[in-house]
Amino acid sequence: MRRAALVALLSHWRRRPFQLLTLLLGLATATALWSGVQAINAEARASYDRAAGALGATPRPSLARADGTPMDEALFAALRRAGWLVTPLVEGRVETAGGSLRILGVDPFTLPGGDLPEGAAGDALDPAFLGLPGRLIVSPETAARIGGPELPPLIEVEGVAPGIAYADIPAAQALLGLDGQLSRFVLLDGQPGNRPPLDEVAPGLSLQQPQTGADMARLTDSFHLNLTAFGLLSFAVGLFIVRGTIGLAFEQRRPMFRTLRALGLPAATLLWLLLAELLVFALIAGAAGIALGYLVASALIPDVAATLRGLYGASVEGTLSIRPVWWLTGLGIAVLGTALAALSSLWQVARLPLLAPAQPRAWARASEAGLVWQGLAALGLAALSGLTIWLGSGLIAAFVMLGALLIAAALALPLVLYGALWIGARLAKRPLAQWFWADTRQQLPGLSLALMALLLALAANIGVGTMVSSFRLPFTGWLDQRLASELYVTADNPEQAERLTGWLAPRVQAILPIMNTDARIAGLPGEIYGVADDPTYRDNWPLIDRLPDVWDRVAAGDGVLINEQLARRTDTWSGGTIALPGWPGAPVVGVYSDYGNPLGQVLMGLDALRDRFPEVEALRFGLRLPRGEVAGLTRALTQDFGLSAENIVDQAALKAFSIQVFERTFTVSRALNVLTLAVAGFAILTSLLTLSAMRLPQLAPVWALGVTRRGLARLELVRALVLAGLTMLCALPVGLLLAWVLLAVINVAAFGWKLPLFLFPSDWVVLGALSLAAAGLAALWPALSIARIPPARLLQVFAHER
Amino acid sequence: MLEVRDLKKTFRSSGEVQQVLRGVSLSLERGATMALTGESGSGKSTLLHLVAGLDRPDSGTIVIGDTDVTAEDDRGRAALRRGKVGVVFQQFNLIPSLTVAANIAFQARLAGREDAPWSARLTDRLGLAEHARKYPEQLSGGQQQRVAIGRTLAAKPALVLADEPTGNLDEETGERVLDLMLDLVAETGAALLMVTHSSRLAQRMERQLHLERGAIRA
Structure with missing residues (x-):
């Protein structure tokens, strides 16, 4: 009995291989993006643990x-x-x-x-x-x-x-x-x-x-959480495809389920067989997804390793190990995702009335009926998101808020589109236009999952793009302030340093020693710098909070400056004190922004540093000189003084390196963004293709009334573009809200600094054009199928009518 | 073979209670044929569904062979449909993704008693041999109904229930399909209970029962 029923169930996929491919690809892509990110995180964490346990398994x-x-x-x-x-x-x-x-x-x-x-x-x-x-x-x-x-x-x-x-x-x-x-x-x-x-x-x-691996893990937690959030978003977008495909396949097989039941297959057996079928698909797609995820992770891990090395000083090899736990969790997430995506369809099968007549497009109608509930759920989630930002704190709360916000937006999308299409239908004058709007509204339930995926992908792109660009503007301005010296030189030893400063004195406007030492500040690794009393710092240093006469106090050794992340972490601002090695109650006289640095940092006068850390030597110097003299001095330093070229760093080179580190930090986010957008485009393609097979009963009468097949195909293209355009418009406010949350909430919680939000409309235009192109491309194939459909197939629609 | 005693069934819709069967009783011997006629809404399809175990009555008993259908749970009624009863639906209800041959053999396979030579003979007798590898969508309505009949009889059920089996076919095709069904049912020795609107088709059965407002008209 089970074998015969299983053969019948599977025969559906044999007749629709593309649908099966869609399901497997959707699930594999979702698993790939998720497990790829997990592989990167696992590799990094294993590296931290190995580094921490460098002297034996028992620290x-x-x-x-x-x-x-x-x-x-x-x-x-x-x-x-x-x-x-x-x-x-x-x-x-x-x-x-x-x-x-x-x-x-x-x-x-x-x-x-x-x-x-x-x-x-x-x-x-x-x-x-x-x-x-x-x-x-x-x-x-x-x-x-x-x-x-x-x-x-x-x-x-x-x-x-x-x-x-x-x-x-x-x-x-x-x-x-x-x-x-x-x-x-x-x-x-x-x-x-x-x-x-x-x-x-x-x-x-x-x-x-x-030291345990937890120390480095704490520093890099925010980075990994960021990756995990993107992995989860990509996974969710992939699941939209799976949900859509499973929902459609179950709807198409609803008459078959009813027949099987009528022929004597018990409901429980049918459910178990469907579960087994899904489990097999999940395992196949999961295994493919993990292999794909391995490729994604292998491609991304060099950038991640470079970011972690550049940003946190964490050693992570740029290669990937295959871990059994990773395989198992990858398969587990594929099975869990499939179960989530299939839950409502299985529930419907379990409650399938044996005698209700098979209703074509009942699934779509049920979706329409569910719009109200969907709207209420969206409202509830939006309220949850608002409450979380109001009452919650910390990174987890921020991500809960973000998740609730994105799901609320996705759930609300069909309602908004429904309203927009209703207005379109009201404004339409010509009969074909009226049919177009009404027909588009009828297609909406079948397309809404793909459009929701597109909304999420676009919102994520706008959000992350705005965050990165908003970050870049103040970051480059901040670099200009922080790297005010035109040239940076390093001596090999104290003797050379003494000779060097003597040689440089008549050749430059100022020599600024850069002395620093590592120290534990507020329980975490940090750094302490000594700075000279010089206009370079007084005029340029990016202070965001200060007491009067801040630089006089620093120069006199009466107080220290701390960076924003240390200030936020310890809630210490100007007027407070901070415990430092050798200076338990150091007065804080100012706070400065210090983008890109995860460590707490303290700035004190040079004398104050020398008094407390006499072993720290002044080997590095910032040199102030007219910009036009930099090349000449560099040459003279190597040729006349004999300083190694490696010991001279031009400000421009240092800035370029800093910007390179900055850009690499977001390389992975951008790559995941592009992949997510690609997955959403694929979701639209598969939805349109599967729907096109069910479209004949709607298209045949319009064709019979005198609209050519090419005309119908053109309308299909226009429909995809209209829906993608409307989705892009909806994604814009969601993306900006996402950017605000990333900049004002998550950034502060994760990295310890806050940034202003800047708007970049030209980026939106590019993204809008991209989304239209993706939708247009996705609609091209189904549209071509309609343009080339043989009239005999359209006539079959009338032949089947009874 | 089939004993129905005092069967009652009501449906509730929008708060309105509709009594569809009001104490129907009937019996059918092995190898006998019976037509159930009546106006739309007289309860004949409901009676057929109850006998097939597709729905449960409010009260009364249905015994097929030695099995009390009304005492069985969902699993038991499903087993009954696999083992003893075959249903021919008005809408054919074929499995669109299986070929004609696979559809015909399907119920017998489901019941675990596939008889390949018998299935092949049925396919031949039903005039479907040349269409055996086709899919249902490639067949005409009459051909599809012949596949549905083949599927039912391939499992050699003791009782065949047919719900307007020719209702979707034109008169001539309907006649031919019914001829075939009667021949094959006779060949298997099964009892046949057929619901029909047509008094002409009903006359082809050994006995006729007329349902009116949920009760058998004397």
């Missing part, structure tokens, strides 16, 4: 200075003699031709073998690894990325965290310029109970808990 506490500055290696012997079981560590970053590399200098004799990645422990005891120049143990991916004559030979070991290199202590010290110095001591297991207190053996050191 160990360590001893270090509170301000993170290095210490003399003689302390190691003192601690060991006193009975403290510790192993020394030197860490820091070096810049290579292929990007930044985190160096971990370890002592293979005191570090437990299990604390190194599997496979690296043996290499660490290799005589070549020990001493100078030593060797660097890196992963094959990192080895392929980095390089340069300045690095020791590499040993490639699978399983080493990306962007990390293990070295013997002397090799690491040489690479990092920390001769005779150590960064921290890692505490080993089995510490003797009778060892003397730490204060007696090594005053100034304190116990620090291990």
